Amino acid sequence: MEKKINILIVDDDKRSSEILGTILEDEGYKIMCVETIARAKEEAAENIYHLALIDIKLSDGSGWELLKEIKRINQETKVIILSGVVTIKNSDKAINEGVFAFVQKPFDVDGLKEIIRKALKM
Numbered sequence: 001m002e003k004k005i006n007i008l009i010v011d012d013d014k015r016s017s018e019i020l021g022t023i024l025e026d027e028g029y030k031i032m033c034v035e036t037i038a039r040a041k042e043e044a045a046e047n048i049y050h051l052a053l054i055d056i057k058l059s060d061g062s063g064w065e066l067l068k069e070i071k072r073i074n075q076e077t078k079v080i081i082l083s084g085v086v087t088i089k090n091s092d093k094a095i096n097e098g099v100f101a102f103v104q105k106p107f108d109v110d111g112l113k114e115i116i117r118k119a120l121k122m
Helices: 014-026 035-046 063-073 088-096 109-121
Strands: 007-012 030-034 051-053 080-085 101-104
Touching: 007 014, 007 035, 014 030, 014 109, 030 035, 035 051, 035 063, 051 063, 051 088, 051 109, 063 080, 080 088, 080 109, 088 101, 101 109
Parallel strands: 007 030, 007 051, 051 080, 080 101
Antiparallel strands: none
């Protein structure tokens, strides 16, 4: 990869985000894993992220709240929502909020990597 692509992973399950981060680092991406909305907001304000992977349920609030803040800081950041529970309501909300994709946990790693590649091409 010529230019480093920065990806922010926001998930309060530290082990899962670190595993995903390692997988994506092996693909050549620069990864930052954080566990809270507060820390994610700091990161988004201090650094440019091309993509954010956000869990809906976080220990300090809703991933939906964070999505809006990340888009306010940088409209160009693509967002993929990760959730253990996929509902029509959440899927509709994701579409209305401009989310690139809504992915159910546990996810297929190869499938997620393909979704990430597509998001970054846009």
